[in-house]
Amino acid sequence: MYYIGIDVGGTTVKAGVVSETGHIIYKAANPTVIGDEVSFINGIADLIEVILKGANLQISDIQRIGVGCPGGVDAEEGVVVCAGNLGLKNFPLRTKLEKAISAPILVNNDANCAALGEYHALRDRDISSFVMVTLGTGVGGGIIINKKLYTGYAGLAGEFGGMIISQEEKGNWEHFASASALVSAAEKAAYENHKSVLFSLIQQNGGKANGEIIFQALRCNDKVTETVFRDYIRYLGDGIISILYSLRPQVIAIGGGLSQAEELLEPLKKHVAENSNWLKRKKHTQICKAVLGNDAGIVGAALLKDYT
Amino acid sequence: MYYIGIDVGGTTVKAGVVSETGHIIYKAANPTVIGDEVSFINGIADLIEVILKGANLQISDIQRIGVGCPGGVDAEEGVVVCAGNLGLKNFPLRTKLEKAISAPILVNNDANCAALGEYHALRDRDISSFVMVTLGTGVGGGIIINKKLYTGYAGLAGEFGGMIISQEEKGNWEHFASASALVSAAEKAAYENHKSVLFSLIQQNGGKANGEIIFQALRCNDKVTETVFRDYIRYLGDGIISILYSLRPQVIAIGGGLSQAEELLEPLKKHVAENSNWLKRKKHTQICKAVLGNDAGIVGAALLKDYT
Numbered sequence: 001m002y003y004i005g006i007d008v009g010g011t012t013v014k015a016g017v018v019s020e021t022g023h024i025i026y027k028a029a030n031p032t033v034i035g036d037e038v039s040f041i042n043g044i045a046d047l048i049e050v051i052l053k054g055a056n057l058q059i060s061d062i063q064r065i066g067v068g069c070p071g072g073v074d075a076e077e078g079v080v081v082c083a084g085n086l087g088l089k090n091f092p093l094r095t096k097l098e099k100a101i102s103a104p105i106l107v108n109n110d111a112n113c114a115a116l117g118e119y120h121a122l123r124d125r126d127i128s129s130f131v132m133v134t135l136g137t138g139v140g141g142g143i144i145i146n147k148k149l150y151t152g153y154a155g156l157a158g159e160f161g162g163m164i165i166s167q168e169e170k171g172n173w174e175h176f177a178s179a180s181a182l183v184s185a186a187e188k189a190a191y192e193n194h195k196s197v198l199f200s201l202i203q204q205n206g207g208k209a210n211g212e213i214i215f216q217a218l219r220c221n222d223k224v225t226e227t228v229f230r231d232y233i234r235y236l237g238d239g240i241i242s243i244l245y246s247l248r249p250q251v252i253a254i255g256g257g258l259s260q261a262e263e264l265l266e267p268l269k270k271h272v273a274e275n276s277n278w279l280k281r282k283k284h285t286q287i288c289k290a291v292l293g294n295d296a297g298i299v300g301a302a303l304l305k306d307y308t
Numbered sequence: 309m310y311y312i313g314i315d316v317g318g319t320t321v322k323a324g325v326v327s328e329t330g331h332i333i334y335k336a337a338n339p340t341v342i343g344d345e346v347s348f349i350n351g352i353a354d355l356i357e358v359i360l361k362g363a364n365l366q367i368s369d370i371q372r373i374g375v376g377c378p379g380g381v382d383a384e385e386g387v388v389v390c391a392g393n394l395g396l397k398n399f400p401l402r403t404k405l406e407k408a409i410s411a412p413i414l415v416n417n418d419a420n421c422a423a424l425g426e427y428h429a430l431r432d433r434d435i436s437s438f439v440m441v442t443l444g445t446g447v448g449g450g451i452i453i454n455k456k457l458y459t460g461y462a463g464l465a466g467e468f469g470g471m472i473i474s475q476e477e478k479g480n481w482e483h484f485a486s487a488s489a490l491v492s493a494a495e496k497a498a499y500e501n502h503k504s505v506l507f508s509l510i511q512q513n514g515g516k517a518n519g520e521i522i523f524q525a526l527r528c529n530d531k532v533t534e535t536v537f538r539d540y541i542r543y544l545g546d547g548i549i550s551i552l553y554s555l556r557p558q559v560i561a562i563g564g565g566l567s568q569a570e571e572l573l574e575p576l577k578k579h580v581a582e583n584s585n586w587l588k589r590k591k592h593t594q595i596c597k598a599v600l601g602n603d604a605g606i607v608g609a610a611l612l613k614d615y616t
Contacts, residue, residue, distance in 0.1 A: 072589060081589070129461060141554075145453050152556030153437055154591035162553030162584065164546040166475045171546075172553075238472040238479075242550055245470030245480075246449075248460030276470065281380060281389070283462035 002057060004048060004065040004103070005117075005302030007110060008032065010085040014294065015047045017055040017062075018302035022120045024295055026055035034087050037096070045100040064104040066301035067093060068113030073155050075308065078107045081155075106304040110297055111158060112149055115142020116307050117300030118253050118290045129249040132290060133160055135256035139174035139239070143247065149307045165238045173242075176235035179258050182228070183209045186217075189228045197222035215261050229263070237271030244276055244285055255290030265289060310365060312373040312411070313610030314352060315418060316340065318393040322602065323355045325363040325370075326610035330428045332603055334363035342395050345404070353408040372412040374609035375401060376421030381463050383616065386415045389463075414612040418605055419466060420457055423450020424615050425608030426561045426598045437557040440598060441468055443564035447482035447547070451555065457615045473546045481550075484543035487566050490536070491517045494525075497536045505530035523569050537571070545579030552584055552593055563598030573597060 002025065007014040009032060016027035028050045033043040044067070052059060071083030078094025080086070094105045115132035122130070130144040139161035143150040151157050161174030175181060186209040190199040198217040202209050217225035243252060258264055269287055273279050292299060310333065315322040317340060324335035336358045341351040352375075360367060379391030386402025388394070402413045423440035430438070438452040447469035451458040459465050469482030483489060494517040498507040506525040510517050525533035551560060566572055577595055581587050600607060 129458075143555075145458055146456070148454070150437075150453055153558040153593055154556070154589055156556040156589065157554065159553045159556070163471075163550035164473050164583075167473070167542075167546075168475070234475075238475075242471035243554065245467045246451075246465065246551065246554060248462070248464040248467070250461040275472075281462055281464065285461055 001063045002055070002061050003302035004051065004062055005113070005298035005300065006044060006047070006065065006067045007113065007297030007301060008044075008067060008069045008086065009110070010070065013044060013047055014298055015044075015051050016295070016298040016302065017051050017057060018299055022117075022123075022299050022303055024298060026051050027295070027298060028054060032086065037088070037091065040086070040088075041096050041100055044097060048101055059101065059103055062103050064106060064305055065097070065101065066106045066108070066113065066304035067097065068108055068110035068297045068301040069093065070110050073107055073109045075106070075108045075151060075155055078105065080107070106301075106308070108149070108301070108304055108308070109142075109151070109155060109158075111140035112142040112151060113300035113304065114140075114255060114296040115144060115158065115300065116149055116303060117292050117296035117298070118255065119144045119307070120299060120303055121291050122251065127250045129247070129251075131158075131243055131247060131249045131252045133240070133243070133252065133254050134290075135177065135179045135236075135254065135258050137178060137180050139178050143249075144307065147307070149304075160239060160243065163239055163242055165235060165242065173235070173239040177232070177239055179211060179256055181235075182214065182232045182258065183211070185228050185232065186214050186225065189224050193224045196224035198225045211258050211261065215263055218263055230267075233264075233267045233271055237268050237275065240268065240272050240287065241276045241278075244272065244278055249285060251286045251288065253288055253290045255296065259289050260293075309371045310363070310369050311610035312356060312359065312370055313421070313606035313608065314355070314373065314375045315421065315605030315609060316352075316375060316377045316394065317418070318378065321352060321355055322606055323352075323359050324603070324606040324610065325359050325365060326607055330425075330431075330607050330611055332606060334359050335603070335606060336362060340394065345396075345399065348394075348396075349404050349408055352405060356409055367409065367411060370411050372414060372613055373405070373409065374414045374416070374421065374612035375405065376416055376418035376605045376609040377401065378418050381415055381417045383414070383416045383459060383463055386413065388415070414609075414616070416457070416609070416612055416616070417450075417459070417463060417466075419448035420450040420459060421608035421612065422448075422563060422604040423452060423466070423608065424457055424611060425600050425604035425606070426563065427452045427615070428607060428611055429599050430559065435558045437555070437559075439551055439555055439557045439560045441548070441551070441560065441562055442598075443485065443487045443544075443562065443566050445486060445488050447486050451557075452615065455615070457612075468547060468551065471547055471550055473543060473550065481543070481547040485540070485547055487519060487564055489543075490522065490540045490566065491519070493536050493540065494522050494533065497532050501532045504532035506533045519566050519569065523571055526571055538575075541572075541575045541579055545576050545583065548576065548580050548595065549584045549586075552580065552586055557593060559594045559596065561596055561598045563604065567597050568601075
């Protein structure tokens, strides 16, 4: 038997046929159709046909389909309560999609699906509690407790980006710790320091920074970048400390493009160790990189039923 | 059948005989014996005899005994891993107590027991997720998820006081939001403003502030106290916002002496509403006062088995 996982993003819809063990057999992507509900559903249905064909399967081979959507999702009702960047409000995604595709549909938040995918990737380790934090435009997350997805009241748990870590205005975590926050801080510092390596690299890139440029400047020992990055690690680490004290999961996985850089994890762990009781007990939370990259949402969506 | 709940504190051990529905039949307290493990266990055993006699029961009437202890507790092993203020380290409390008392013993963290007690008090409302935050010398807490106590890896979840809410040094929540933090801030402000009502009230009380004095000064519209309290509500609210975004429980209950004052809950809710998406969704977390006061720990300890 096979599953289908669909990861709906603001710009792209990704879909994959997934095996019972959580491996992607075949995957494809299409631009997200925004603004017209009928075309939105048809876009997903077309993509499902594409991946079925690619995997050489029929819809009857598919046990169920999971869909991860951004924003507030009422998983019980299969309704997208509010997804601003998709232009959807109180949209009965499950009902609509079940009319187009003859397979059982499950709907959940995209960050929850990504967390499930990453949790599933650790299935050999018998982990009971798990938190995934994703660094992107904002900071998202998902929580697994007692081996099940925990979505909180009305499906809104795991929105770690909203935690307060500073008494400054807009002092929430994602304002300081998202990938976008790092890029903005780097651009600001570069424009204030025209002699820095960072400024040159940004100039070469049409005036815009990105993660790659920042890590390149760090490898050149650029002082301006080092300061920006040290502050970023402190902000990022402070939110991880809050998660540690409140949830104390067995594993915290960090996802998003930045998380894969060698430069991130070790200083992050150092900050957390120096500013919390993290390592002071024999059994301590493991802080690690997410491993599935962009596939996490597809895998997690496909396996939703196993973990909810 | 009856249960016994024991709440071990740094200065007092409280114990009660509890009915199946969670009502305290009879309770008593003794000073905590610190420094000698044998006397510590004997002190608890003596107290159990006292409450059995008071309730006119035999030990054979007791189905089980639950003990809540401060610090790190390994509930599975029944071991107090580390409770500094009791002078205990890796202390096999369950085994020792089972030798003195012929009843099954369960051990957990005291804040977790208090949270369970408060959760049980809401049992008629079919609540699935619940967080208790207790304002005392520090800020403690407990988490109920899917109607069960969630203790995290190695039993350390719910230590909300360790969350970071400020980029100042020692920027953790309890440094700003504990009852002790409010009292210290009030004393500092009073000594800087000798003409304030707060200063007079503190002087009358031998130079020390307390919650009662602070609320009395607020009722006199003392500007100095109003400023201190406004800051306190902001700090307290910021941590509640972090809990809201990360866990989104159905109910957050605030416990500890301060929480019972009329002046606390409404401004707290106002701050949370103005600085989060709390009320922006149809289904929103309820923020309320804890109701059991000092009995919460006894009730929760007695009912541990039902919720673990």
